Amino acid sequence: MQYLKKDDYRNYFRDVFGISEDILKKYHFYETSSSVWAYTGDAAPLSEAEVVGVRALRVRNITKPTTSFLRIIGKYATKNVVFIDDEQGSSFLSGESLIGVCQSLKGYVVVRTASDVLGCGLCRNGILISQVPKKYRPDITWL
Amino acid sequence: MFEKYRHIIPDFESFLKAVETPQPYWFRVNTIKIGEKELVSRLSDKGFVLERFRDLNAYKIVSMPVKHPGATLEHSFGYYYVQDISSMVPALVLDPKPGELVLDMAAAPGSKTTLMAALMKNEGSIVANDTRASRLRALGSNVERLGVTNVMITKGDARTMDFKHLYDKILLDAPCSGEGVIRKNPKHGIPGDKEHRYFSQLQKSLIKNAWKHLDTGSKLVYSTCTFNPIENEDVVQYAVSKLGMEILQVEFPVPHVRGVSFWEGRDYSDISDYVMRIYPHLLNTGGMFIAVLEKR
Ligand SMILES: C[S@@+](CC[C@H](N)C(=O)[O-])C[C@H]1O[C@@H](n2cnc3c(N)ncnc32)[C@H](O)[C@@H]1O
Numbered sequence: 001m002q003y004l005k006k007d008d009y010r011n012y013f014r015d016v017f018g019i020s021e022d023i024l025k026k027y028h029f030y031e032t033s034s035s036v037w038a039y040t041g042d043a044a045p046l047s048e049a050e051v052v053g054v055r056a057l058r059v060r061n062i063t064k065p066t067t068s069f070l071r072i073i074g075k076y077a078t079k080n081v082v083f084i085d086d087e088q089g090s091s092f093l094s095g096e097s098l099i100g101v102c103q104s105l106k107g108y109v110v111v112r113t114a115s116d117v118l119g120c121g122l123c124r125n126g127i128l129i130s131q132v133p134k135k136y137r138p139d140i141t142w143l
Numbered sequence: 144m145f146e147k148y149r150h151i152i153p154d155f156e157s158f159l160k161a162v163e164t165p166q167p168y169w170f171r172v173n174t175i176k177i178g179e180k181e182l183v184s185r186l187s188d189k190g191f192v193l194e195r196f197r198d199l200n201a202y203k204i205v206s207m208p209v210k211h212p213g214a215t216l217e218h219s220f221g222y223y224y225v226q227d228i229s230s231m232v233p234a235l236v237l238d239p240k241p242g243e244l245v246l247d248m249a250a251a252p253g254s255k256t257t258l259m260a261a262l263m264k265n266e267g268s269i270v271a272n273d274t275r276a277s278r279l280r281a282l283g284s285n286v287e288r289l290g291v292t293n294v295m296i297t298k299g300d301a302r303t304m305d306f307k308h309l310y311d312k313i314l315l316d317a318p319c320s321g322e323g324v325i326r327k328n329p330k331h332g333i334p335g336d337k338e339h340r341y342f343s344q345l346q347k348s349l350i351k352n353a354w355k356h357l358d359t360g361s362k363l364v365y366s367t368c369t370f371n372p373i374e375n376e377d378v379v380q381y382a383v384s385k386l387g388m389e390i391l392q393v394e395f396p397v398p399h400v401r402g403v404s405f406w407e408g409r410d411y412s413d414i415s416d417y418v419m420r421i422y423p424h425l426l427n428t429g430g431m432f433i434a435v436l437e438k439r
Pocket of ligand 1: 230248249250251252253254255256272273274275278299300301302316317318319368
């Protein structure tokens with residue numbers, strides 16, 4: 001796979017989520033056909049690599065941040081952040097939409113509680129739509 | 144099945160008793176994402192009873208309010224990784240530092256890769272390789288869940304693969320007959336001599352390719368989760384006598400014994416005092432063999 005270094009993607013996280021340059025500077029961004037990877041390693045990606053760091057964005061049709069990467073840097077977000085309580089948090093993690101939490105926000109947001117970043121959400125027409133992948137959905141038996 | 148090891152395993156009756164009883168779970172806090180104190184207090188609030196081992200980031204779960212230790216939100220957020228303490232030792236002994244270039248030749252599902260990344264504070268680079276697609280997927284999802292960003296994952300046969308660099312440190316946590324994890328997976332078949340010999344060959348090819356990728360003066364940790372000396376001391380002796388590597392003494396504060404000196408007519412006394420064997424009955428864990436070698 002070809003990994004094209006495009007550190008300009010830092011601007012996406014700066015502009016959309018207000019994350020400071022200081023946090024972003026340690027990440028190098030590499031583009032492949034459908035994804036952008038966030039990597040903090042020094043050695044350049046080997047062309048054989050199937051994974052380089054953590055997938056940060058999907059870029060096929062629209063640019064969409066991943067829950068995995070927001071769980072790493074979302075705590076530094078100062079813009080487009082939706083705070084919810086723990087009960088709303090478990091609904092959100094289970095894939096349910098929430099009404100009344102987006103305020104005037106539109107587009108992709110960092111969704112978090114007081115203690116944890118839960119992942120990526122989409123605010124559309126005032127509704128928060130969960131973008132958390134199924135693999136991160138909690139089982140009913142979990143604590 | 145372990146009878147043949149009676150004369151090499153000290154306190155053999157306790158060993159037998161240990162392998163027949165279920166093994167407690169251990170975990171380590173993923174310091175990439177959360178502090179030890181905070182995670183321990185969150186799990187304690189949920190009803191976990193934990194016991195820390197000395198000053199290591201290694202916690203034994205004494206009791207828990209869930210069936211599986213990974214059945215919590217904290218686990219899903221990547222705040223901890225369930226891993227037997229014996230399996231942490233090879234990575235802790237290799238002790239990779241931020242900024243180093245590290246190769247993990249047989250890495251999936253990534254227990255040691257993700258531990259090394261935490262020790263390296265996500266700085267430097269780790270090339271994590273494995274052959275099996277299903278196990279590579281597990282490696283990928285662990286890297287992602289734990290927020291490990293300094294790793295590249297490759298798929299290849301580590302006997303022949305060109306890993307493109309000379310590395311500062313290499314971990315060869317080799318495929319093996321797995322006698323030390325039978326406790327954890329009782330369905331695992333009982334390995335016979337043919338299997339030990341097969342793995343021994345494979346391990347020698349792997350260690351040879353590891354040696355090719357080491358910089359002079361750089362360290363290799365060779366580990367397996369099996370007891371048979373053919374897969375352990377024999378492979379280490381091969382690295383010393385055939386590849387000219389230097390054997391270094393392994394020291395680590397987890398209960399262990401030294402290596403086997405004589406086995407089936409072979410003499411390993413030149414290297415046996417340097418290596419480490421962790422047996423299930425010493426600390427109620429899985430089994431592990433660990434050796435440290437240096438390229439001259
Ligand atoms: C003991 S397991 C590794 C466990 C891993 N280091 C961890 O701590 O999570 C051995 C691994 O070697 C892989 N393997 C077997 N043959 C291999 C080869 N020729 N090259 C690379 N990896 C191989 C297996 O798929 C298996 O995942």
